[in-house]
Amino acid sequence: MNHRTALISPLLPLALYGAAVALIVCGMVVTSHFAGGRRKHRPTTPPYESGMTPTGSTHIHLSVSYYLVAMFFLIFDLEAAFIFAWAVSLKQAGWSAFVEMLVFVGVLMAGLGYLWHEGALDWGPSARRSKSKPREESSLQARGDDVRQD
Numbered sequence: 001m002n003h004r005t006a007l008i009s010p011l012l013p014l015a016l017y018g019a020a021v022a023l024i025v026c027g028m029v030v031t032s033h034f035a036g037g038r039r040k041h042r043p044t045t046p047p048y049e050s051g052m053t054p055t056g057s058t059h060i061h062l063s064v065s066y067y068l069v070a071m072f073f074l075i076f077d078l079e080a081a082f083i084f085a086w087a088v089s090l091k092q093a094g095w096s097a098f099v100e101m102l103v104f105v106g107v108l109m110a111g112l113g114y115l116w117h118e119g120a121l122d123w124g125p126s127a128r129r130s131k132s133k134p135r136e137e138s139s140l141q142a143r144g145d146d147v148r149q150d
Contacts, residue, residue, distance in 0.1 A: 065123050079108055 086093070086101050115121060 068120060075108075079105075 082104065083101065086097060090097065
């Protein structure tokens with residue numbers, strides 16, 4: 001076995017796998033192009049999902065709190081994953097890794113403190129309204145407009 005064959009032989013399975021994946025993807029794209037329906041006008045049928053006819057509007061407006069909870073979950077879930085990986089390798093990493101983790105957690109806690117201070121963790125509408133809009137409510141009451149109290 002010469003030197004060139006020794007370098008190529010470990011890469012052969014990877015090259016075959018890449019070629020097979022590319023062939024399958026191209027086959028799917030070409031098949032969907034020819035087998036898919038052609039529509040040149042706007043669809044007139046209602047949306048059809050999971051075998052059930054939709055009831056009500058398909059445009060649902062979600063509260064901003066929903067997205068905040070999702071972002072906070074991702075942030076703190078990733079933090080937990082990093083801390084777990086750090087804890088597993090703490091003996092091998094030494095004191096420098098401990099200091100780096102303290103900095104990491106400190107930055108995240110500073111961000112949490114900032115979010116808390118700005119009111120991003122106040123889920124109820126009454127807490128935000130009492131802090132940020134007292135003048136607007138009083139001006140609405142002076143005009144005689146209806147002000148909703150929570």
